[in-house]
Amino acid sequence: MTVQDQTPEREDELDPSEIHNVLRNDRRRRAIQHLRESDGPIDVDTLAEHIASVETGESPPPRDVRKSVYVSLHQTHLPKLDDLEIVDYDQRDQQLELRDRAEEVEVYMEVVSEDDISWSTYYFGVGLLGLLTLLAVRLNLLFVSSFGVEFWSWYFLVLFTLSATYHAYSEQKQQVLGL
Incomplete structure (x- = not known):
């Protein structure tokens, strides 16, 4: 594969390295997955609770884990997804929603989901x-x-x-x- 093969076909497409960077983090993958399964916008608290439940296997998850997930989402993962225009993240209202560009990343997530076999x-x-x-x-x-x-x-x-x-x-x- 040449460098030319790795460049996006359109200028507004995500670079393969950006997609890889997004998908290599479990919390970002889980955030995209949960947003895909939601009907419309959700708030960061709901997303943090969901991810903390998945990570701990407890419902409701322990408060300290939920807080840790919330902080990492708010400070790192959601701004990154917002910068790449994968999600629309309103930090003031704490609301987020998938954008059309998320489909570019979801294609790679659907190849073999976490709970599936090849x-x-x-x-x-x-x-x-x-x-x-x-x-x-x-x-x-x-x-x-x-x-x-x-x-x-x-x-x-x-x-x-x-x-x-x-x-x-x-x-x-x-x-x-x-x-």
């Missing part, structure tokens, strides 16, 4: 499960041997085919939507 991991898992199942049939283990090799071979062939079809469909849908 397609390659999925296919590897299905393949490994298929091999172990066929091995169990050959060795007459568990209940799987009662169905026979032919049944399990067809089962995993159909599973792979349906998975690949869905994978291709979802990839095509993302391309059509410009994601």
Whole structure:
């Protein structure tokens, strides 16, 4: 990849290094994700409480954690996202909302979300499960041997085919939507 390939196509697009810088911080990613899931503007207190809950796994989160998250959002993360025009952050009213430019960053967040697995991991898992199942049939283990090799071979062939079809469909849908 050349330097020319890394420059944005339009002048108003974010530079890849800026996108990487935004996404490498968990709190910025969580802020963008929560704003995307919200209906309209939210206040910084609500966002801080949400992020603190996610980080601690407690609801409500401890006050000191909530305060720490609030301070880091207010002093560092939200001004940065505002400067890059990803969010509209009104420091006086403590309100924030996603801007259109957030889509440039969200594309990279949707590749594999935090709670998801990649397609390659999925296919590897299905393949490994298929091999172990066929091995169990050959060795007459568990209940799987009662169905026979032919049944399990067809089962995993159909599973792979349906998975690949869905994978291709979802990839095509993302391309059509410009994601």
